[in-house]
Structures are given as C-alpha cells and as structure tokens.
Amino acid sequence: DIQMTQSPSSLSASVGDGVTITCRASLGISNYLAWFQQKPGKAPKSLIYAASSLQSGVPSKFSGSGSGTDFTLTISSLQPEDFATYYCQQYNSYPYTFGQGTKLEIK
Amino acid sequence: QVQLVESGGGVVQPGRSLRLSCAASGFTFSSYGMHWVRQAPGKGLEWVAVISYDGSNKYYADSVKGRFTISRDNSKNTLYLQMNSLGSEDTAVYYCAKKDTAMVFYYCALDVWGQGTTVTVSS
Numbered sequence: 001d002i003q004m005t006q007s008p009s010s011l012s013a014s015v016g017d018g019v020t021i022t023c024r025a026s027l028g029i030s031n032y033l034a035w036f037q038q039k040p041g042k043a044p045k046s047l048i049y050a051a052s053s054l055q056s057g058v059p060s061k062f063s064g065s066g067s068g069t070d071f072t073l074t075i076s077s078l079q080p081e082d083f084a085t086y087y088c089q090q091y092n093s094y095p096y097t098f099g100q101g102t103k104l105e106i107k
Numbered sequence: 108q109v110q111l112v113e114s115g116g117g118v119v120q121p122g123r124s125l126r127l128s129c130a131a132s133g134f135t136f137s138s139y140g141m142h143w144v145r146q147a148p149g150k151g152l153e154w155v156a157v158i159s160y161d162g163s164n165k166y167y168a169d170s171v172k173g174r175f176t177i178s179r180d181n182s183k184n185t186l187y188l189q190m191n192s193l194g195s196e197d198t199a200v201y202y203c204a205k206k207d208t209a210m211v212f213y214y215c216a217l218d219v220w221g222q223g224t225t226v227t228v229s230s
Contacts, residue, residue, distance in 0.1 A: 001169075034216045036152070041156055043154065043223055044144075049216035087116055091216050094166040096142070096154040 002027050002090050006099035012107040018076040020022045023088035029067045035064055036072045038101075039084045047086075048073065051073035080106070109133040109219045117222030119193055129186040129203030129221055132205050137161075137181035138209040142217055143188050143201035144212070156188065159212045160223070193228045200225050 001025035013019050016078035023033065036044040046055045048064040051071055061076045075082055084107050088099040115127040129141070145157040153179035156167045156177040165177055176189040186203050200223040 004165075031218075032214055038152075041183075043220040045220070046207075046216070046218045049207060049218070055218060089152075091214065094157065095168050096157070098152045098154065102153045 001091060001095055002029060002097050004088055004090055004097050006086075006088055006102050008102060009100065010103040010105065012105050013078055014107045015078055015080060017078050018074065019078065019104065021073045021086055021088075021104075023073070023091055023099050025038040025069045025071075025092075027092075028092045030091035031067050032090055033066065033071050034089045034091060035062075036087045036089065037084045039085065040076075044087065072092040075104075077106075078093075104105070109205065111205060111219060111221035113201060113203055113221045113224035115173070116226045118163075118199065118220055118227045118229060120230050121228055123193055124189070124191045124192060125226060127190065127201055127203075127224055127226070129188075131186065132186045135209070136184040137150060140164075140206040140212055141177075141179065141186045142195075142204045142206070143177060143189070144202045144204055144217075144220075145197075146202070146222070146223075147199045150199075157212075158186070160210055164212050171172040178217075190226070193226075195228050198228045203229075 005024045007085040033051045039043040052064045085101045085103045110132045110230045112130045142157045156178045174192045178187045202223045204217040206219045208215040
C-alpha cells in the first residue's frame with residue numbers, strides 16, 4: 001500500500017496569513033493526488049484533484065502543486081472559514097490512502 | 108444538484124451485522140463508481156471500499172476484507188455497504204462519495220461526499 005505522510009500535523013496561523021502543507025507519498029503517484037478540507041462535525045469537501053486542479057466552486061486562494069512523491073497545498077490570505085483539517089489522498093492505486101491530516105488553527 | 112444521503116447507521120453489538128445505504132440524486136448514478144470512506148472518533152479518514160459504475164469491479168481495504176461487501180442497485184440509485192462481524196474498531200462515521208469521472212474505475216478522484224452515518228459497535 002502507498003503511505004501518505006503530511007506535515008505538519010498541526011499549524012497555527014493568523015487571519016491574513018498564507019500557509020503551505022506538504023504531503024509525501026511512499027511511492028511515485030504521478031499527479032493522482034487530491035486535497036480535502038474538513039470542518040468539525042462535517043463531511044470532507046473536495047478542494048483539489050490531479051495535484052493542482054481546483055474543484056468547481058473552490059476559490060483560487062487554494063492552490064496545489066507537485067508530482068511523483070512530493071506535493072503541497074497552499075492557502076493564501078487565510079480567513080476564519082479556512083481554519084479546518086486538511087487531508088491529502090492518493091488515487092494512483094487501490095487501496096486509496098489518506099494522509100493523517102493537518103489541523104490548521106487560528107493563532 | 109448532486110446529493111448523497113447515507114442511512115442505516117446505529118448502535119450494534121460486537122459480532123453483529125449492519126447494512127448502510129447511500130441514496131444518490133442529481134446525477135446519472137449508473138455511470139459513476141462509488142466509494143465508502145470512514146472516520147473513527149477523533150481520527151483521520153480511512154478509505155473502505157469502491158465499486159465500479161456497473162458493479163463489476165470492487166476493491167476493499169485490508170481492514171474490512173472478508174467482512175464487508177459493497178454493492179449497488181442502479182435501478183434504485185442506491186449504494187450499499189453490508190458490514191458483518193463488526194468489532195469496536197469499526198466504530199466510525201461512514202461516508203459515501205462519488206467518483207469524479209463517469210465510466211472510469213481507475214485514476215479518478217472523489218468529488219462529492221454525503222453527510223455521513225454513524226456506526227457504533229458496543230455491547
């Protein structure tokens with residue numbers, strides 16, 4: 001199985017800041033990488049697919065990059081609604097696997 | 108709009124069975140593969156199973172293989188997860204999610220998720 005490792009596990013930032021979350025795959029997965037946002041008590045929301053493509057309706061403040069084993073999610077100009085937990089997921093091969101999550105908190 | 112609504116969760120004793128359902132609307136259900144993903148209390152997301160648009164292909168996580176069965180009824184626009192021999196480790200919120208590309212089984216992401224249904228395994 002492909003292991004996905006996110007860093008950091010938690011992150012504190014202020015409104016208006018920009019942040020970057022990293023996701024590393026244990027094997028090369030080309031660009032078959034998605035990012036999800038999850039708020040407490042809610043279902044995950046799809047943000048990005050194919051490493052860098054925004055899902056419909058997702059604001060351009062979210063951006064993704066990477067290929068192979070190393071990927072990043074960048075969020076610019078943080079607003080209160082952006083504070084949540086973020087997960088990466090590989091869909092290169094079954095079983096699909098998620099990173100352990102990065103909790104983004106308000107400083 | 109695309110909507111997925113899970114049901115069937117509840118409290119069940121260890122060793123017993125439960126069947127979850129996911130009712131789909133707003134898209135051509137019979138053209139899309141579907142997933143189940145779960146989340147134990149306070150934990151991260153765990154992929155559980157996938158089924159192709161026509162039900163001919165299925166994969167399972169090792170943690171549920173041999174105990175869980177994913178299926179679908181395209182005439183009812185409904186996805187199922189039959190869960191047998193339940194243990195405390197299966198306590199979680201279970202989400203269904205839709206693949207983002209029609210008629211494709213490999214190399215496509217999840218796009219729309221349901222709101223989840225909670226399964227608690229306890230005596």
